[in-house]
Amino acid sequence: xxxxxxxxxxxxxxxxRELIRRACWQLDQGDFxxxxxxxxxxxxxxxxxxxxxxxxxxRWLNTSREGLxxxxxxxxxxxxxxxxxxxxxxxxxxxxKEGGEASALSRFVVFKTNQRGETAVYxxxxxxxxxxxxxxxxxxxxxxxxxxxxxxxxxxxIIPL
Amino acid sequence: xxxxxxxxxxxxxxxxxxNRIFTDQSLFEExxxxxxxxxxxxxxxxxxxxxxxxxRTVQLAGHPLIITRDRDLQLHAIYNSCPHRGQRIVRxxxxxxxxxxxxxxxxxxxxxxxxxxxxxxxGYQGVGFDLKDYCIPRxxxxxxxxxxxxxxxxxxxxxxxxxxxxxxxxxxxxxxAPMEVFIFHQAVFKxxxxxxxxxxxxxxxxxxxxxxxxxxxxxxxxxxxxxxxYRNGHNAVAEAEVAYEAGGLDNRDANRLPxxxxxxxxxxxxxxxxxxxxRSTIIRMDRMVPLSPGRTLIEWRGIGIKGEPDEVRxxxxxxxxxxxxxCGRNITEDQIxxxxxxxxxxxxxxxxxxxxxxxxxRPMDDGNLRAYYAEWGRRMGRPAHAPFxxxxxx
Numbered sequence: 001x002x003x004x005x006x007x008x009x010x011x012x013x014x015x016x017r018e019l020i021r022r023a024c025w026q027l028d029q030g031d032f033x034x035x036x037x038x039x040x041x042x043x044x045x046x047x048x049x050x051x052x053x054x055x056x057x058x059r060w061l062n063t064s065r066e067g068l069x070x071x072x073x074x075x076x077x078x079x080x081x082x083x084x085x086x087x088x089x090x091x092x093x094x095x096x097k098e099g100g101e102a103s104a105l106s107r108f109v110v111f112k113t114n115q116r117g118e119t120a121v122y123x124x125x126x127x128x129x130x131x132x133x134x135x136x137x138x139x140x141x142x143x144x145x146x147x148x149x150x151x152x153x154x155x156x157x158i159i160p161l
Numbered sequence: 162x163x164x165x166x167x168x169x170x171x172x173x174x175x176x177x178x179x180n181r182i183f184t185d186q187s188l189f190e191e192x193x194x195x196x197x198x199x200x201x202x203x204x205x206x207x208x209x210x211x212x213x214x215x216x217r218t219v220q221l222a223g224h225p226l227i228i229t230r231d232r233d234l235q236l237h238a239i240y241n242s243c244p245h246r247g248q249r250i251v252r253x254x255x256x257x258x259x260x261x262x263x264x265x266x267x268x269x270x271x272x273x274x275x276x277x278x279x280x281x282x283x284g285y286q287g288v289g290f291d292l293k294d295y296c297i298p299r300x301x302x303x304x305x306x307x308x309x310x311x312x313x314x315x316x317x318x319x320x321x322x323x324x325x326x327x328x329x330x331x332x333x334x335x336x337x338a339p340m341e342v343f344i345f346h347q348a349v350f351k352x353x354x355x356x357x358x359x360x361x362x363x364x365x366x367x368x369x370x371x372x373x374x375x376x377x378x379x380x381x382x383x384x385x386x387x388x389x390x391y392r393n394g395h396n397a398v399a400e401a402e403v404a405y406e407a408g409g410l411d412n413r414d415a416n417r418l419p420x421x422x423x424x425x426x427x428x429x430x431x432x433x434x435x436x437x438x439x440r441s442t443i444i445r446m447d448r449m450v451p452l453s454p455g456r457t458l459i460e461w462r463g464i465g466i467k468g469e470p471d472e473v474r475x476x477x478x479x480x481x482x483x484x485x486x487x488c489g490r491n492i493t494e495d496q497i498x499x500x501x502x503x504x505x506x507x508x509x510x511x512x513x514x515x516x517x518x519x520x521x522x523r524p525m526d527d528g529n530l531r532a533y534y535a536e537w538g539r540r541m542g543r544p545a546h547a548p549f550x551x552x553x554x555x
Contacts, residue, residue: 054344155492
């Protein structure tokens with residue numbers, strides 16, 4: 001591997017880190033249109049959790065970018081919780097693959113602050129991301145949100161995590 | 162002078178409730194004894210204990226229980242408490258075991274609760290100790306259509322009699338093919354258990370849900386059916402056709418569950434806390450574990466056909482989670498509604514609930530709730546509209 005290639009890979013990793021952080025910030029700001037633009041045209045999004053009660057993994061949400069767009073469009077019509085969320089995300093690893101793809105694993109914690117100003121830990125889990133693109137154009141091809149938290153104060157509802 | 166309206170609504174006494182039935186601690190304790198400890202309670206599905214040695218822990222009215230299946234495939238329900246020092250025997254939600262061993266002093270029990278051996282038995286010689294005297298207490302267990310029910314009372318009628326004809330509403334759907342739970346989630350909602358039950362049982366609040374305004378209420382047959390009431394407080398409403406596509410969801414025609422019609426939606430309420438909600442391709446079952454007047458553990462199960470192809474299972478998952486589940490459109494709305502309702506009630510801001518809708522038992526008639534609270538009153542020995550009649554007002 002050449003020094004040039006190493007530098008390119010380093011830049012790609014930093015872009016992916018930036019994408020993961022930015023996606024969290026966009027969710028916290030409620031900028032769902034910007035968040036959605038982080039997915040490529042074939043982008044998929046799922047939220048899964050393991051149930052020890054029935055000894056299997058469950059998919060609580062499994063949809064495409066178009067499906068997400070529809071859900072987010074509906075959101076103003078739904079009765080939703082009046083609280084703010086704040087993501088803290090930590091990169092565990094990024095693996096560069098052939099053909100302009102990469103995978104990334106990160107841990108996240110979401111805090112929630114209600115209208116009275118009370119803050120509590122809301123959810124703990126990890127992002128398993130498959131990314132596509134290249135310099136300046138990394139996007140999520142698939143984001144898998146694996147939740148460790150299963151007992152929620154208020155359910156996530158249709159608001160992405 | 163208090164501005165809180167304490168005078169009853171000017172309707173028949175059957176048509177309103179005193180909201181203290183949702184908030185009062187003494188009534189809550191009474192409900193545990195007079196209702197939950199007396200009736201048959203749905204606790205899990207048979208698929209949660211499918212094979213020999215499988216067990217599943219459940220809570221019922223403050224009682225920790227273990228549902229087990231022995232090597233002869235017989236189901237048992239026993240207390241999850243060691244007769245020695247009261248220790249919890251099983252600490253996991255489910256598992257498989259040849260026997261149950263208390264981790265504290267290693268007393269060992271059969272899956273039916275029989276005490277098999279104790280550690281260092283010589284210490285009990287000379288005190289008249291007999292293994293037979295220290296078996297884990299059993300409770301009654303029975304199944305119908307794969308649903309496991311337990312009853313803490315020895316005098317209560319058999320399960321089939323307790324349920325009666327309401328089973329007809331789900332017998333074919335749940336009972337004619339091997340079924341399994343493939344989604345399970347739970348939450349502690351800050352509300353009274355009956356408010357969640359009411360939310361499940363009344364269809365007037367369909368207007369609250371954006372999705373249901375665009376699907377359920379656009380189906381031609383939604384209003385063209387009636388509630389049916391059964392002995393012991395059970396009730397059900399037959400299947401209506403729902404305009405799923407109008408709400409941007411899949412049509413529900415292919416891979417329907419047995420006995421359902423395309424794009425259907427039916428509801429069966431089993432007294433006191435269980436709901437069978439069927440939408441053609443998927444069943445959702447709710448059960449409740451009342452923790453305090455204002456806290457309720459709610460369990461949801463998504464049920465489909467066992468052993469079906471992956472793509473069919475994926476379709477059922479989607480049909481369930483499009484509407485329900487922690488990330489679905491409706492459950493959070495119901496949660497917010499019932500929690501804020503309880504906050505207002507517990508502050509004493511509203512003394513009465515009005516159940517006065519009469520539409521010839523059409524879906525938005527409150528008749529099923531009136532029948533439910535008549536049964537509640539019968540079992541509690543006090544009417545739901547005046548639970549403290551004759552006592553000093555609170």
